[in-house]
Amino acid sequence: MTAVTGFTLDGEIEEPVPPDAVRLPPPRVAPPPLPFCTAEPYERITHTYGKAYRDLMRAFRGRFDNPPDFVARPRDEHDLIRVLEWAENSGVAVVPYGGGTSVVGGVEPRDLGPSVSLDLTRLDRVLEVDEVSLAARIQAGMLGPDIDRHLVAHGLTLRHFPQSYELSTLGGWIATRAGGHFATLATHIDDLVESIRAITPRGVWESRRVPGSGAGVSPDRMLLGSEGALGVITEAWVRVRPRPAHRASAAVRFPSFGRGAEAVRTISQAGLHPSNCRLLDPAEARLTSGGDGTYALLMLGFEAADHPVDAWMDRGLELARSHGGTWDEVRPGGGGQGGAWKDTFLRMPYLRNAYPAIGLVAETFETAVTWDRFAAFHAAVTGAVRDALGGTGIVTCRFAFTYPDGPAPYFTVLARARRGDEVAQWDEIKRAAGEAVLTAGGTITHHHAVGRDHRPWYDRQRPDPFAAALRGAKDAVDPAGILNPGVLV
Amino acid sequence: MTAVTGFTLDGEIEEPVPPDAVRLPPPRVAPPPLPFCTAEPYERITHTYGKAYRDLMRAFRGRFDNPPDFVARPRDEHDLIRVLEWAENSGVAVVPYGGGTSVVGGVEPRDLGPSVSLDLTRLDRVLEVDEVSLAARIQAGMLGPDIDRHLVAHGLTLRHFPQSYELSTLGGWIATRAGGHFATLATHIDDLVESIRAITPRGVWESRRVPGSGAGVSPDRMLLGSEGALGVITEAWVRVRPRPAHRASAAVRFPSFGRGAEAVRTISQAGLHPSNCRLLDPAEARLTSGGDGTYALLMLGFEAADHPVDAWMDRGLELARSHGGTWDEVRPGGGGQGGAWKDTFLRMPYLRNAYPAIGLVAETFETAVTWDRFAAFHAAVTGAVRDALGGTGIVTCRFAFTYPDGPAPYFTVLARARRGDEVAQWDEIKRAAGEAVLTAGGTITHHHAVGRDHRPWYDRQRPDPFAAALRGAKDAVDPAGILNPGVLV
Numbered sequence: 001m002t003a004v005t006g007f008t009l010d011g012e013i014e015e016p017v018p019p020d021a022v023r024l025p026p027p028r029v030a031p032p033p034l035p036f037c038t039a040e041p042y043e044r045i046t047h048t049y050g051k052a053y054r055d056l057m058r059a060f061r062g063r064f065d066n067p068p069d070f071v072a073r074p075r076d077e078h079d080l081i082r083v084l085e086w087a088e089n090s091g092v093a094v095v096p097y098g099g100g101t102s103v104v105g106g107v108e109p110r111d112l113g114p115s116v117s118l119d120l121t122r123l124d125r126v127l128e129v130d131e132v133s134l135a136a137r138i139q140a141g142m143l144g145p146d147i148d149r150h151l152v153a154h155g156l157t158l159r160h161f162p163q164s165y166e167l168s169t170l171g172g173w174i175a176t177r178a179g180g181h182f183a184t185l186a187t188h189i190d191d192l193v194e195s196i197r198a199i200t201p202r203g204v205w206e207s208r209r210v211p212g213s214g215a216g217v218s219p220d221r222m223l224l225g226s227e228g229a230l231g232v233i234t235e236a237w238v239r240v241r242p243r244p245a246h247r248a249s250a251a252v253r254f255p256s257f258g259r260g261a262e263a264v265r266t267i268s269q270a271g272l273h274p275s276n277c278r279l280l281d282p283a284e285a286r287l288t289s290g291g292d293g294t295y296a297l298l299m300l301g302f303e304a305a306d307h308p309v310d311a312w313m314d315r316g317l318e319l320a321r322s323h324g325g326t327w328d329e330v331r332p333g334g335g336g337q338g339g340a341w342k343d344t345f346l347r348m349p350y351l352r353n354a355y356p357a358i359g360l361v362a363e364t365f366e367t368a369v370t371w372d373r374f375a376a377f378h379a380a381v382t383g384a385v386r387d388a389l390g391g392t393g394i395v396t397c398r399f400a401f402t403y404p405d406g407p408a409p410y411f412t413v414l415a416r417a418r419r420g421d422e423v424a425q426w427d428e429i430k431r432a433a434g435e436a437v438l439t440a441g442g443t444i445t446h447h448h449a450v451g452r453d454h455r456p457w458y459d460r461q462r463p464d465p466f467a468a469a470l471r472g473a474k475d476a477v478d479p480a481g482i483l484n485p486g487v488l489v
Numbered sequence: 490m491t492a493v494t495g496f497t498l499d500g501e502i503e504e505p506v507p508p509d510a511v512r513l514p515p516p517r518v519a520p521p522p523l524p525f526c527t528a529e530p531y532e533r534i535t536h537t538y539g540k541a542y543r544d545l546m547r548a549f550r551g552r553f554d555n556p557p558d559f560v561a562r563p564r565d566e567h568d569l570i571r572v573l574e575w576a577e578n579s580g581v582a583v584v585p586y587g588g589g590t591s592v593v594g595g596v597e598p599r600d601l602g603p604s605v606s607l608d609l610t611r612l613d614r615v616l617e618v619d620e621v622s623l624a625a626r627i628q629a630g631m632l633g634p635d636i637d638r639h640l641v642a643h644g645l646t647l648r649h650f651p652q653s654y655e656l657s658t659l660g661g662w663i664a665t666r667a668g669g670h671f672a673t674l675a676t677h678i679d680d681l682v683e684s685i686r687a688i689t690p691r692g693v694w695e696s697r698r699v700p701g702s703g704a705g706v707s708p709d710r711m712l713l714g715s716e717g718a719l720g721v722i723t724e725a726w727v728r729v730r731p732r733p734a735h736r737a738s739a740a741v742r743f744p745s746f747g748r749g750a751e752a753v754r755t756i757s758q759a760g761l762h763p764s765n766c767r768l769l770d771p772a773e774a775r776l777t778s779g780g781d782g783t784y785a786l787l788m789l790g791f792e793a794a795d796h797p798v799d800a801w802m803d804r805g806l807e808l809a810r811s812h813g814g815t816w817d818e819v820r821p822g823g824g825g826q827g828g829a830w831k832d833t834f835l836r837m838p839y840l841r842n843a844y845p846a847i848g849l850v851a852e853t854f855e856t857a858v859t860w861d862r863f864a865a866f867h868a869a870v871t872g873a874v875r876d877a878l879g880g881t882g883i884v885t886c887r888f889a890f891t892y893p894d895g896p897a898p899y900f901t902v903l904a905r906a907r908r909g910d911e912v913a914q915w916d917e918i919k920r921a922a923g924e925a926v927l928t929a930g931g932t933i934t935h936h937h938a939v940g941r942d943h944r945p946w947y948d949r950q951r952p953d954p955f956a957a958a959l960r961g962a963k964d965a966v967d968p969a970g971i972l973n974p975g976v977l978v
Contacts, residue, residue: 130859130861132754132859132860132861133859133860133861133893133894133895134758134893134894135859135894176703177703178703179703185674187701188701188703194859194894200954202953202954202957203953203954204952204954205952205953205954205955206952207951207952207955208930208932208950209859209930210856210857210858210859210895210930210931210932211857211858211859211892211893211894211895211896211897212676212677212857212890212892212895212897212932212935213857213932213934213935214665214666214667214668214677214714214932214934214935214936214937214938215714215932215933215934215938215939215943215947215950215951216714216715216716216938216939216947216951216959216977217710217711217712217713217714217715217959217977218710218713218714219951219952219955221706221707221710221711222706222710222711222955222958224706224707224710225703225704225705225706225707226705226706227705230958231954239893239894241758241760241893242758265621269623269730269731269795270793270794270795270796271793271794271795271796272795272796273762304759304760305759305760306758306759306760306761306804306808307759307760307761307804311800311801312800315795315796319795367699368699368700368701368702369699369700370619370621370622370624370683370698370699370700371621371622372619372621372622401701403700403701404622404623404700404728404730405622405623405624405683405700405728406622406699406700406701407700408700408701441697441698441699442699443697443699443701443702443703443704444704445702445703445704446701446702446703447703448703449703449704449705450704450705454704458704458705461697461704462696462704462705462708463693463694463695463696463708464691464692464694465689465691465692465693465694465720465965465966466694466696466708466711468691468965468966469711469719469961469962469963469965469966470705470706470962471965472958472961472962472963472964472965472966473958473959473961473962474958474961475961476954476957476958476960476961477954477957477958477961488705488706
């Protein structure tokens with residue numbers, strides 16, 4: 001690790017505070033007498049946080065200052081409506097909870113009054129599969145692998161792979177506009193949604209299932225990214241696709257991140273629509289994919305169920321070569337340096353749980369910015385975070401998604417923790433990153449959502465009349481303001 | 490004509506009521522003393538209607554019951570803000586007006602109190618072109634051909650071609666979610682919008698310019714389709730692209746519309762993304778493209794700036810052949826039967842002006858529906874409209890756009906007019922069509938917007954809590970309710 005990151009950890013392995021030693025604030029409200037509600041301390045503890053570093057760290061130290069007062073696990077919409085009715089009458093905040101993988105404080109009942117964590121994972125079924133239209137009606141609490149396990153019997157896949165894939169739910173993806181690692185085209189879950197059904201305190205919000213519409217403002221697009229503030233998503237019709245039968249991938253080396261970025265811009269603007277177009281800077285290539293730190297690495301991949309993708313790949317590589325790219329081979333599937341990266345990528349949600357113990361502070365943040373600003377943006381953000389780190393630690397960058405008009409850069413920050421002061425240290429890094437991203441022209445988040453952690457920058461980023469409109473919309477469907485207060489509005 | 494449509498017109502050519510014979514209701518309010526406002530009768534007349542048949546017919550007969558009381562033509566945002574402030578203080582409705590090509594009553598001040606038509610066509614400039622990110626900042630009142638004339642100097646195009654292209658504006662496209670005749674992918678202007686700037690009575694609503702974002706509900710997606718009810722769009726950053734250098738097109742014949750539809754479904758689901766994939770039923774192929782009525786006709790086309798499209802076309806035609814498709818040749822550009830269709834298509838906005846004079850009643854309506862429902866949907870809608878026509882006239886269908894999960898069918902209705910009673914006759918057809926579309930599972934509009942004419946079905950189609958949310962959003966930014974009352978909410 002030292003050779004790669006340039007800093008050493010102190011070698012001390014700290015033990016976490018065990019769950020039974022945690023002292024929880026007593027519940028401020030008793031759960032309603034419903035069989036699917038519980039105030040068990042273990043349930044309250046495991047529904048307090050998401051998976052941000054500051055969440056992991058606080059859990060590690062046994063700090064659970066803002067747990068939900070109880071947890072509800074509705075078995076169906078009927079149960080769910082009973083909770084909402086009770087909560088509205090009792091003035092209790094309702095925080096929807098899917099896989100609990102928010103990295104932005106989206107599921108933490110932070111500084112709320114009495115609250116219930118509404119765990120939706122019992123809504124876990126595929127209700128219909130339409131093999132003619134290639135769509136499926138799926139309940140919101142279903143986990144990624146369960147969805148695909150069901151669809152594989154039909155030869156289909158949702159093909160939406162956020163990094164949290166194994167631990168997160170369809171409803172969570174929709175509420176947060178998750179990114180699913182199609183590098184182009186259907187980058188967000190937004191593009192895969194055909195219709196959404198949600199329960200609001202003022203009734204059922206269910207859109208008509210059609211392949212496209214121009215009937216006024218899109219009802220689905222108002223729920224996408226609503227983060228539980230407008231309604232509780234219970235199911236959706238989503239677009240699925242045949243499992244890919246043809247694949248080609250190559251790991252292309254570039255002499256610098258800048259040269260690689262130019263290649264990605266050219267490929268993005270060529271109309272080839274690669275499924276994978278992930279560019280790692282030299283440090284990240286070294287850290288995750290066996291690079292030696294002298295080159296940037298582009299994982300370029302095409303896939304299709306219908307036809308061989310050679311023509312697409314050939315042209316993509318021609319464009320890469322014209323920007324100084326070199327590669328060893330084109331593989332028909334995964335593996336190679338791309339495979340090494342993928343393994344690291346999917347292990348990350350598990351690995352990160354170890355950071356607190358080993359004294360590593362880690363932050364990842366992501367954004368999107370237009371190509372004309374990218375070079376200056378990258379320099380400004382990297383510089384600002386380096387300054388916040390005080391000369392130690394490492395800042396790397398990759399492109400997670402790419403568009404004709406700009407990339408979605410993803411930054412990883414690793415540094416030696418100030419033991420005992422990690423949350424403050426993390427907050428300093430986060431603040432520096434957020435300020436730099438906003439000032440240099442990015443969005444505060446491309447696919448991690450806003451939650452509570454991004455509010456300071458989100459509030460500055462969004463237009464004021466839009467904020468007022470969103471508040472007006474919320475007041476109309478949630479007049480008591482019980483739905484996930486503190487996120488968005 | 491008779492041979493094709495199966496009915497004869499009476500041959501009588503009626504003359505329209507000339508503008509100077511029109512008796513307008515006197516203005517109910519005097520315009521503010523601003524140099525860009527006028528209550529000239531000619532201006533009021535030409536800002537009363539859009540281009541629906543019922544608009545043309547009423548204008549033809551000199552019926553102008555609901556003209557705006559005056560017309561304002563702001564030269565810049567400063568002027569525009571003065572109008573909005575004056576209107577809010579005076580309780581006067583503001584109806585934004587771009588090219589005036591609404592076919593759904595979107596620009597008609599129908600049954601409003603005092604009103605001003607806010608003509609935005611003086612906001613007609615390209616403000617910036619970003620050749621690196623492929624984007625341009627364009628004022629909302631600019632017409633389609635003017636936009637492309639400006640961009641051609643940069644080797645770029647917006648490539649958004651609604652049928653009204655020559656007469657309509659960027660702001661109108663955004664407010665109504667116009668379809669631009671990319672058959673797949675960027676079907677609506679929505680997909681080309683990078684950011685929007687609008688003026689509301691509560692300030693400027695301007696989103697950040699980024700290639701993608703997941704920061705909460707999208708502010709742009711709330712303005713897209715807002716039809717002037719939330720704010721007046723003044724400019725937008727839009728995604729542009731290099732002008733295509735490579736093209737291939739073929740006119741493929743199918744023994745029936747159903748076989749052609751199956752071919753289109755297969756092609757849509759193959760991930761080939763044709764730029765043109767327009768299927769005409771046998772009657773429409775005969776009417777517009779030189780068909781003999783025995784075959785359906787698919788115009789299949791691919792285009793790219795970056796690379797030859799042979800591999801794409803070859804596979805598209807293979808799929809067409811597997812569904813019984815035959816063709817004579819693949820052309821490198823347009824022309825042929827596709828060219829004949831395109832000529833008719835672009836002439837249509839002019840031709841339709843003649844319908845009232847020759848005693849023809851005409852209606853076009855469009856929708857989208859999932860593939861699993863399409864066959865039954867097509868039969869139900871065609872049958873219902875035929876019934877409404879009472880055994881005379883013709884109903885044809887084409888696919889205007891297509892998605893992996895369903896097509897966007899476009900219906901054309903032509904019949905002999907009941908002279909003097911055409912508007913009632915048209916209303917009957919419209920009512921039958923709207924009812925059938927909604928009952929059989931379509932959307933009341935895929936790209937013509939809601940306006941005032943589609944309200945009865947739109948109100949039933951949209952979820953009630955969403956309607957309440959939209960009303961709440963409007964109340965927040967337009968508390969006096971002056972912005973285009975009657976559309977959407």
